[in-house]
Amino acid sequence: MSAAFAAAAGGGAPLLAVEGLTKIYPTGKRALGGVDVVIDRPQLVGVIGSSGAGKSTLIRCINRLVEPTSGRVLLNGEDIVALDRKGLRAARRRIGMIFQEYNLVERLSVMQNVLSGRLGYVGLLPSLHYRFPPQDIQAAFALLDRVGLDGYHNQRADALSGGQRQRVGIARALMQRPDLLLLDEPTASLDPKTSRQIMRLVRELVAERQTPAIINIHDVALARAYADRIIGLKDGLLVFDATADALTDEALTRIYGEEDWSTPQGEEEDEQPSRAATHLRAE
Ligand SMILES: Nc1ncnc2c1ncn2[C@@H]1O[C@H](COP(=O)(O)OP(=O)(O)OP(=O)(O)O)[C@@H](O)[C@H]1O
Ligand SMILES: [Mg+2]
Numbered sequence: 526m527s528a529a530f531a532a533a534a535g536g537g538a539p540l541l542a543v544e545g546l547t548k549i550y551p552t553g554k555r556a557l558g559g560v561d562v563v564i565d566r567p568q569l570v571g572v573i574g575s576s577g578a579g580k581s582t583l584i585r586c587i588n589r590l591v592e593p594t595s596g597r598v599l600l601n602g603e604d605i606v607a608l609d610r611k612g613l614r615a616a617r618r619r620i621g622m623i624f625q626e627y628n629l630v631e632r633l634s635v636m637q638n639v640l641s642g643r644l645g646y647v648g649l650l651p652s653l654h655y656r657f658p659p660q661d662i663q664a665a666f667a668l669l670d671r672v673g674l675d676g677y678h679n680q681r682a683d684a685l686s687g688g689q690r691q692r693v694g695i696a697r698a699l700m701q702r703p704d705l706l707l708l709d710e711p712t713a714s715l716d717p718k719t720s721r722q723i724m725r726l727v728r729e730l731v732a733e734r735q736t737p738a739i740i741n742i743h744d745v746a747l748a749r750a751y752a753d754r755i756i757g758l759k760d761g762l763l764v765f766d767a768t769a770d771a772l773t774d775e776a777l778t779r780i781y782g783e784e785d786w787s788t789p790q791g792e793e794e795d796e797q798p799s800r801a802a803t804h805l806r807a808e
Contacts, residue, residue, distance in 0.1 A: 543599075546559065546583070546597075564705075589617075636665055
């Protein structure tokens with residue numbers, strides 16, 4: 526159990542509390558309109574919602590890659606929004622971030638990429654010249670083994686498949702021994718089977734490490750299958766927050782708008798040629 530979760534379980538502050546979070550971009554776009562989320566246990570929280578709903582803005586405001594306009598982000602009771610640069614650097618080491626596009630240093634080895642996690646995701650370049658202590662190297666080997674990349678430590682990042690890259694991204698984030706993991710569409714560039722494997726790995730890691738994770742995801746079926754809890758955003762507002770079983774058609778409509786959710790995807794695809802055929806006949 527992480528120290529942070531132990532403190533939370535002991536009746537202290539929840540691990541993460543997002544309070545009244547708003548973000549208005551300089552363009553005037555209100556991307557978040559006052560979002561409240563409390564995470565008080567290690568769980569995998571899937572964030573769903575249409576493109577532009579504010580999913581990335583939400584997780585980027587949590588680690589202040591995007592500067593919130595107002596509201597608080599309390600990590601173990603400490604308000605990230607109020608921290609100065611030095612405090613923020615320290616807080617970011619407690620938040621592991623995993624990106625859709627992996628953000629690896631392509632010409633570095635898998636091992637160097639993973640070790641760079643010790644420096645936090647903001648300092649990749651210094652890792653080129655940094656000598657890591659043996660215990661860090663041991664920890665990196667153990668993590669590579671855990672994420673299924675045993676034997677890959679000397680491979681260059683640019684020689685890996687998408688799924689392997691994402692495993693490196695996960696190992697790098699875990700090198701920080703984070704209290705919270707943030708994942709922004711980590712499976713968006715992956716095939717369906719690899720996506721499931723990555724989701725399964727994240728789910729297992731949340732349980733093993735007792736570290737909560739917030740994962741932005743477009744694929745509702747994947748979210749349902751692997752997330753302990755689902756949050757739905759619409760136009761920057763939280764319109765759903767419950768377990769996957771409560772994600773009814775009515776809830777999906779609240780999140781995404783009107784749609785016949787009962788139509789199986791396969792049938793929809795089958796309809797396409799016949800529509801095209803009708804169109805041709807009409808001509
Ligand atoms: N840097 C920016 N400047 C101005 N507007 C922005 C900026 N980043 C995002 N937005 C706007 O804020 C809104 C929320 O964007 P965000 O990227 O958080 O959505 P999202 O739910 O992650 O979408 P997607 O599913 O496409 O990734 C959108 O309308 C977007 O155009
Ligand atoms: Mg996004």
